[in-house]
Amino acid sequence: MKTARPSLVPAKKRPRDLLKLTTTPIHPFDLAHGVDTSGLVPAANLVTGHPNDEHVTAYYGVAPSILRTLIAQWRETVPPHPIHDYTFIDFGAGKGRAMLVASELPFRRVIGIELNPDLADIAQRNLDLWQASHADDPTAPRLARTDLLQQDALTFDLPVTPCVAFLFHPFEAPVLRSLLRRIETQFAKQFAAKKITPAFDLLYVNAECRAVLDHHPAFTRLFLGPVSMSPEDHVADLAAIAAQKEYGSTGDEECAIYRYTGRH
Numbered sequence: 001m002k003t004a005r006p007s008l009v010p011a012k013k014r015p016r017d018l019l020k021l022t023t024t025p026i027h028p029f030d031l032a033h034g035v036d037t038s039g040l041v042p043a044a045n046l047v048t049g050h051p052n053d054e055h056v057t058a059y060y061g062v063a064p065s066i067l068r069t070l071i072a073q074w075r076e077t078v079p080p081h082p083i084h085d086y087t088f089i090d091f092g093a094g095k096g097r098a099m100l101v102a103s104e105l106p107f108r109r110v111i112g113i114e115l116n117p118d119l120a121d122i123a124q125r126n127l128d129l130w131q132a133s134h135a136d137d138p139t140a141p142r143l144a145r146t147d148l149l150q151q152d153a154l155t156f157d158l159p160v161t162p163c164v165a166f167l168f169h170p171f172e173a174p175v176l177r178s179l180l181r182r183i184e185t186q187f188a189k190q191f192a193a194k195k196i197t198p199a200f201d202l203l204y205v206n207a208e209c210r211a212v213l214d215h216h217p218a219f220t221r222l223f224l225g226p227v228s229m230s231p232e233d234h235v236a237d238l239a240a241i242a243a244q245k246e247y248g249s250t251g252d253e254e255c256a257i258y259r260y261t262g263r264h
Contacts, residue, residue, distance in 0.1 A: 016043045016172075018246040024238045028232055029064050029097065034134065035126040037061040037097035040240065041084050046116050050152065051132045055172040059119060061097035062168045062205055063237060063253070065230035070203050070255050073106060074164065077222045077257060080199050081162040084108055088144070089163055091153045091179065092170020096123030099146055100130050107144045113153045120150035154178050162199035164210060169206040176209050184218055187260070200260035207256040217264070223257040225248075 019042035027038040041059040041148040075083060088102045093112030103110045114120040127146050134140040148158065154175070168177075202219070204210060205227075213219050229237060234251040243250040 018127045019043070019058050019244060021045050022240065022243045023234070027061065027236045027240070030059075033100070033130065035096075035100065035101070035129055037095040037126060038240070040244070041094075041119070046119070047224050048116055050115060052115075052152070052154070052171065052175050055175045056115070057169055057171060059094040059116075060168070060240075061095060062101075063233035064097070064101050065233045066205060066227050066253050066255070067101050067166070069227050070205065070257070071102070072222065073223055073227070073255075074201060074203055074257050077201075077259070079162070079164075079259075080255055085236075086162045086164050086199075087111060087159050089113065089156075089158075089165045091156075091165055091167055093123055094119050094168075094170075095173060096126045096148065096164055097121065098168065099148070100126060102166070103130070103143045103146050104141045105144070107164075109159070110144045110146045111159075112146070112148045113156050114148065114150055115152055117150055120148060123215055124148050131148060154182055156182075158183065158190075158200075160190055160194065164201045164203060167202065167204045169204075170207050173209045173212050176212050180212070180219070183260070187215045187262075188241060198260060202258040202260075204256045204258065205253050210256050213256070213258050218262055219258045220261045221256060221258050223255070224251040225255065228252045 004055055019040060021042055023039045027102050029039050030036060043056045043058055047053050084106045086107055087109045088107045090112045093099055093114040096112055099110050099112045112123060114123060127148055131143060136145050146150045214221060229251050235248040241247050
């Protein structure tokens with residue numbers, strides 16, 4: 001969990017405005033796998049000219065141990081379909097770390113959506129390296145199919161499969177509300193066209209805008225609480241956040257899991 005330290009910054013400043021660009025230290029995940037998912041890229045460095053730039057937060061790779069634990073927690077909620085039927089969708093994929101971690105699990109497919117073209121290019125290079133290294137290692141787990149799309153999350157069409165989406169607080173409440181409206185609209189079209197019951201769950205790390213989901217009539221919260229990092233990830237997080245004077249690391253992230261249950 002990233003906690004803001006006391007500050008004399010004027011009240012009009014938002015948390016995203018306090019972040020500073022860093023490229024070091026290199027996370028152990030990157031050192032082990034030869035990829036580039038480290039660093040913190042604040043919103044000021046992610047400007048694309050898109051109207052929703054105003055609501056982008058930052059890029060910071062999720063701790064691998066937190067994502068693995070949260071996916072395990074999700075599986076304990078007894079989703080209506082087996083994991084191999086689900087498409088994992090990372091909204092705000094950044095450099096692709098969550099995609100890499102998720103691809104080692106038996107998902108049907110892993111899709112990353114990233115608006116910023118520079119981050120999308122880095123993510124694609126990481127995916128190419130990841131796939132090549134796994135292909136060369138007979139002991140490595142079989143990877144799920146991965147696809148990185150450089151586009152606005154609000155233009156993405158959901159696949160007609162069970163879906164589990166991932167958010168590491170990539171954008172603020174206005175974009176989250178629009179995304180939820182789009183999901184509901186697409187579900188309505190899918191149901192009308194194919195007479196299917198949509199299956200959609202959402203894994204939310206650093207759940208800053210969870211009130212949007214808690215008050216949404218079509219989503220039900222299944223889990224809320226801190227998820228701890230592994231000791232290795234915590235050491236890396238402490239080192240990375242040390243450069244952010246207004247922030248500290250507590251060794252965990254506030255996480256939530258939601259299920260689309262429809263409007264009653």
